[in-house]
Amino acid sequence: MSSDTPPARIAPAAAGVEAAAPDTHGGAPDLLGRRSRRALGWGFFASELSVLFRRRRTWAMLAALAAIPILIAVAIRVTDGGDGRGPAFLDRITQNGLFVGMTALVVSIPLFLPLTVGVVAGDSIAGEANTGTLRYLLVSPVGRIRLLVVKYAAAAVFCLTATVTVSLAGILIGIALFPVGPVTLLSGDSVSVGESLLRSLLIAVYVTLGLVGLSAIGLFISTLTDAPVGAMAATVVISIVSQVLGQLSQTEWLHPWLFSYYWLDFADLLRQPIEWSSFGGNALLQLGYVAVFGALAYGRFASKDVLS
């Protein structure tokens, strides 16, 4: 395991942090950590990422996400197709394994992805506060803004990793269990395997974008409390509330403002020609959420008395 010897290039820059918080940031103490602000920022970010991705919890969540497409593919392989019901794209899997990843995304977008993102984002500040390491992080040369930005960026990277995990695991298990060929788009046109992989990548970016707004909300909630579990639960609950509101016709005026509004529109990337409007709309909407909740998180965190 690399936990004892983080890569040399991040150690010096992250030194201030690591020295102060050996419990969660298990880097080697190194007192040469007086670098330019920029180097410190990147080093801190790299250290935060290595902490995030060395946690067993993170790996468990990614493994659970990867299990979704595998379960779907195996179930379909064993039972030899279905009767046309079930989530979108399900009945296409037997003809083309590349659809496993998309089916898995349809299944995991409403709950599993928000759940894992909520855990990471909700834990970001509250987790440090809970283990008593937040104070040490802040006395080291890490400003509160930078801490927030780095925590947020790490959560965003996790969004991408989680989405790519689902998609990639789906594609791999699909190739392993089913025939692979030109992919039929929603419009009825077919594209080559290469282009379909490119579109899968675009979809992963799209879904990631859709989750960054939720991450910002999670970060804000995380600054409100010292109990990480509470922040995680609240974030997940908000994602569910948003989707429930999105289903009710009584709240139709609200729908375009919900961060989950564009979640399932990733299928617009599977049309011929690609319908880019939802991609742009999604990006703008999420940008708004990041701006508003990022600013709220700053207001709360910068004015907060950090006691733990």
Added chain:
Amino acid sequence: MARKWQRWVPAIAAPAVVAVVVAGGVFAASASADLPEKSPHDVLELAAQSDVQSFSGTVEQSSDLGLPDLSSVPGGVSTGSSGGAGGGSGDSSSAAENDASLASALELLTTDHSARVYADGSDKLRVQILDQLAERDAIRHGDDVWLYDSSDDTAVHTTLPDPSTLGEGEAPAPVPTDIATPGQLAQKFLDAVDPSTEVTLGADTSVAGRSAYDLVLTPRGSETLVGSVSIAVDAETGLPLQVEVLARGASSPAFSIGFTDLSLDAPSGDLFDFTAPEGTTVTEKPFPTRDELQGDGSTDAGGTHPEPVVTGEGWGSIVSLAVGADASELTSSPVMAQLLTPVDGGQALQTALLSVLLTDDGRVLVGAVPVDALEAAAAAAPAVPAPPATAAPAPAE
């Protein structure tokens, strides 16, 4: 304390900035253009002379007809499922098909849709109805017409007999999936302009980023449910960009269809080359003969095709059609059961713009009038004894 207060400044500023940006966008979209003065007659001419045949754009349709939500009806909106099988004279599969196509047509009318339309010349058209995680396509390329539905992976292929024998404008409209473009719908209203309609011009508007004249058609009579129809006519080309139909006394449209995005460049040619993808269930459907089309262009209720009778004039006209035994078949389907309410002498459906009356003696009356006007019409002109019950089934459907 002051410093603490300052730290909340971004938290207040960010929503304010977002609000300003949003409001700015809304304002820019609704900014009205300043167009040269024209009389309503000039704008009618402009629309009539429009010869835009190649364009691509996105069309939004929304309706608020006051109908119940049909998505929960069993065998209803989910296309392809078998609904009211059995009964009546037709065989069960065609009854189920009718029910499904009825449900699909109703669904298209009553729910909001977004569609992309590509047209190149008069014989190439592609309409893509963008559903969530699915898509319905109608593609016409010369004589070939394809309907493709991605949700159940089925395609229907029809070959048009000879384009020259078909009526103008209705050629590329083969089907339940076909969502009318604003142009097609506007044409129907414009063709119907007669002395019973008052034509005025509203304030200049902007639709899909293009300046447009707002042509307002107001029925003079008070018998109809329609309050007014406003058609946005592109100032440059005369292409109708948006049609809004308001019910009498309403302030927001009961039905509207319009471009949200429009380009007048010819779309790429390979959009119109469609072959059914591998694994798709393809149905070959012969094109209905001209006789069948003439007998009845509006409904595919199967079986008989008696002549419709039109009573009344202009906006208040009522179309009456004797359908005989089919009426009971219609009312027994779960979709219709949800929609209809019993009235004197039959069952009725009232929407914001249109009423339908199914009489007990097997007639269907339709009109843009209140239900009681239909009842009066039904009572005034009792069933014509000739065709209904005994009518022979149409030759091989």
